Amino acid sequence: GENVEQHPSTLSVQEGDSAVIKCTYSDSASNYFPWYKQELGKRPQLIIDIRSNVGEKKDQRIAVTLNKTAKHFSLHITETQPEDSAVYFCAARLGFGNEKLTFGTGTRLTIIP
Amino acid sequence: DAMVIQNPRYQVTQFGKPVTLSCSQTLNHNVMYWYQQKSSQAPKLLFHYYDKDFNNEADTPDNFQSRRPNTSFCFLDIRSPGLGDAAMYLCATAGTSANEQFFGPGTRLTVL
Numbered sequence: 001g002e003n004v005e006q007h008p009s010t011l012s013v014q015e016g017d018s019a020v021i022k023c024t025y026s027d028s029a030s031n032y033f034p035w036y037k038q039e040l041g042k043r044p045q046l047i048i049d050i051r052s053n054v055g056e057k058k059d060q061r062i063a064v065t066l067n068k069t070a071k072h073f074s075l076h077i078t079e080t081q082p083e084d085s086a087v088y089f090c091a092a093r094l095g096f097g098n099e100k101l102t103f104g105t106g107t108r109l110t111i112i113p
Numbered sequence: 114d115a116m117v118i119q120n121p122r123y124q125v126t127q128f129g130k131p132v133t134l135s136c137s138q139t140l141n142h143n144v145m146y147w148y149q150q151k152s153s154q155a156p157k158l159l160f161h162y163y164d165k166d167f168n169n170e171a172d173t174p175d176n177f178q179s180r181r182p183n184t185s186f187c188f189l190d191i192r193s194p195g196l197g198d199a200a201m202y203l204c205a206t207a208g209t210s211a212n213e214q215f216f217g218p219g220t221r222l223t224v225l
Contacts, residue, residue, distance in 0.1 A: 034213065043218050101158075
């Protein structure tokens with residue numbers, strides 16, 4: 001089955017700086033890679049996702065890059081704000097017809113005012 | 114306009130006393146999932162339904178069962194809760210042609 005590794009487990013950045021979280025996956029058949037943000041006591045919420053036919057996707061201050069050859073993908077948050085503080089999970093889904101996501105272990109991001 | 118609803122939001126049960134958690138959705142999605150999430154950990158998939166087809170994860174204990182009587186509702190039954198079953202239980206849904214999983218707000222289970 002798929003295995004997803006996520007680094008770092010904790011990350012602290014000054015407000016206004018950028019944050020980068022990295023994930024690697026094991027199965028080259030994976031074709032969908034979402035990122036979820038989970039605030040304390042709340043549900044995971046999708047913030048951005050990317051499919052395997054795209055190398056990069058951006059949505060305002062958030063971007064995701066995918067390197068299929070190396071089997072890794074990264075979340076980039078620019079101009080960080082205190083409300084970005086949360087736990088972030090990456091995930092990977094095997095090819096069409098597979099409904100399951102394999103999650104990374106999570107990164108606790110703290111924005112220092 | 115809640116899309117995935119979970120009830121109750123907080124559930125307290127006694128050791129060994131059966132408990133049922135419920136999930137409903139207004140999205141008409143084919144797939145419904147149950148996850149267990151413990152503090153500071155990733156959601157762990159227990160099982161999922163594709164329409165009426167039930168898919169159990171290999172490491173899901175027999176103590177956990179599920180029912181999906183119709184498209185909108187799905188239930189998680191814990192037959193004999195142990196202290197180690199205290200966790201947040203998340204329900205999620207997905208459409209067949211869409212990738213995104215929509216999560217409910219979760220039910221926090223406490224076992225006394």
